[in-house]
Amino acid sequence: MRKKQQFIVAANWKMYKTPNETEKFLKEFLPMQKSFSTKIQNVFFIPAMNLSVAAALLNGTNIFWGAQNIHFESEGAFTGENSPKVLKEMGAQVCLVGHSERRSLFSETDDLCARKMKSAQGLGLAPMLCVGESLDERKSGKTFQVITEQLKNSLKLLDAQKKFSIAYEPVWAIGTGQVATSKEAGEAHLILRKALNELIGESLAEAAPILYGGSVKPENALELSNEDQIDGFLIGGASLKTESLAQISQVIKI
Ligand code: PGA
Numbered sequence: 001m002r003k004k005q006q007f008i009v010a011a012n013w014k015m016y017k018t019p020n021e022t023e024k025f026l027k028e029f030l031p032m033q034k035s036f037s038t039k040i041q042n043v044f045f046i047p048a049m050n051l052s053v054a055a056a057l058l059n060g061t062n063i064f065w066g067a068q069n070i071h072f073e074s075e076g077a078f079t080g081e082n083s084p085k086v087l088k089e090m091g092a093q094v095c096l097v098g099h100s101e102r103r104s105l106f107s108e109t110d111d112l113c114a115r116k117m118k119s120a121q122g123l124g125l126a127p128m129l130c131v132g133e134s135l136d137e138r139k140s141g142k143t144f145q146v147i148t149e150q151l152k153n154s155l156k157l158l159d160a161q162k163k164f165s166i167a168y169e170p171v172w173a174i175g176t177g178q179v180a181t182s183k184e185a186g187e188a189h190l191i192l193r194k195a196l197n198e199l200i201g202e203s204l205a206e207a208a209p210i211l212y213g214g215s216v217k218p219e220n221a222l223e224l225s226n227e228d229q230i231d232g233f234l235i236g237g238a239s240l241k242t243e244s245l246a247q248i249s250q251v252i253k254i
Pocket residue numbers: 012169173174175176177213214215216234235236237238
């Protein structure tokens with residue numbers, strides 16, 4: 001059994017919540033944290049237009065927060081993009097890179113993810129790289145090959161001494177209510193950990209959190225969290241209500 005020092009409970013709000021809703025949610029959620037184990041690390045990936053609301057409420061707390069996407073340059077003529085330099089100045093600690101919705105709807109490639117990982121790390125942000133196979137890829141037995149390739153290609157500019165994390169999110173489980181079994185998730189996490197071992201050596205690979213994402217809910221959180229290789233969750237739908245996010249944070253026993 002691996003000894004887990006902490007368990008990350010990360011909310012990915014996608015394009016949900018207005019500034020007022022963000023404020024209401026966070027003001028309600030902050031006192032709920034008192035009932036969670038101190039080993040739970042809550043993280044919020046906030047829609048870009050609400051980041052300043054999150055900064056005002058979360059800076060100075062033990063919750064980490066950041067953006068769902070960043071550009072690979074810190075500034076420049078990139079209309080409509082999110083600068084990682086601005087994110088850092090606002091007080092954020094983290095950002096998502098290569099979520100499957102960014103990959104499929106906005107054509108993000110592994111190459112682009114590699115550049116975003118580098119720029120985030122260069123500015124002192126801890127990027128969370130998302131990888132995951134489609135249903136067709138799983139059905140044709142390509143899961144391990146696909147996720148290993150995504151991992152290696154997206155980490156090719158990584159500074160392994162600096163903080164980063166990985167989220168394994170099978171595309172067929174995102175927003176579908178169809179969760180990977182703890183066995184399926186555990187196997188994929190082990191493959192990712194081995195690939196990380198090869199890339200950056202055992203001790204750094206062991207220290208890198210690998211989260212599971214895809215239809216995590218209060219009802220399946222305990223079983224998934226007991227899986228040896230799962231160091232946290234990346235949660236979409238069930239993170240939109242304070243009660244369900246708090247319930248997930250409360251059921252985990254590490
Ligand atoms: P879900 O989303 O929990 O709604 O499946 C997860 C994600 O997209 O990060």
